[in-house]
Amino acid sequence: MALVGAALAAVAGPAWLLAEGDRPPAAASASVPPPIAIRAAMPFEAASGRALFAPRAVPSDSGSELGDDIPSGDVEGVPEVAGIVGRLPNDAVVLVRTPSGGTQILRVGESFQGWRLEALAADAALFVRGAERARVNLPSAS
Template structure:
């Protein structure tokens, strides 16, 4: 059995739930709409920022900067990147050497290695030397 006070509270809540929307939606109770503000059109920039990004093809290979003539030639990368990887390079004299990060050859210091390139620095110059492309037509040696 439900007590009388709870019945009265439930009845009042039900009445309020039914009458409140009718009261709020009654004609003449709504405010007139505010006039829309008209904003001036935005001025387009004379030259869009990052124009060079939009000018290049989406899937084109990045253009490599011309390497200095005396930069070491990367012939391979051996080992695990980040731990014991070394770069196999051909010097300007034609000899081959292996370099760990921090080693130097012909004045160029090996700064870092990635999966397909080595980054060398000499003074203010920086050269990203990519691995040579492999010709699929040539037999494996």
């Protein structure tokens, strides 16, 4: 019997709510704003001629690319670069290997074992210690 009452309430309840009754008056139709004008797209020639990536980070006192004039051979004691993370030229950091096998994060201007990180590029880091300068390339992916 309780089931019949529940079924009746389930069917009659929504029908009663939908029935005409004391409804509030319909709202006045709101005015529709005009459509937004869309700018014309950039011509393909102009878009294809733009640089795809940002220029490399260059030390402000140098006219060359990041230490391209500096040999990238092994310099004794220079930190081993494990990777470069972030956006160049302002928000990138370099990961260097510590003697214990871990990694340490360095920002431009910070030092590690006497070497100061002077600049970063997408593929290398430039370290300075006194009069010595060393360009350390990223390790190859092989």
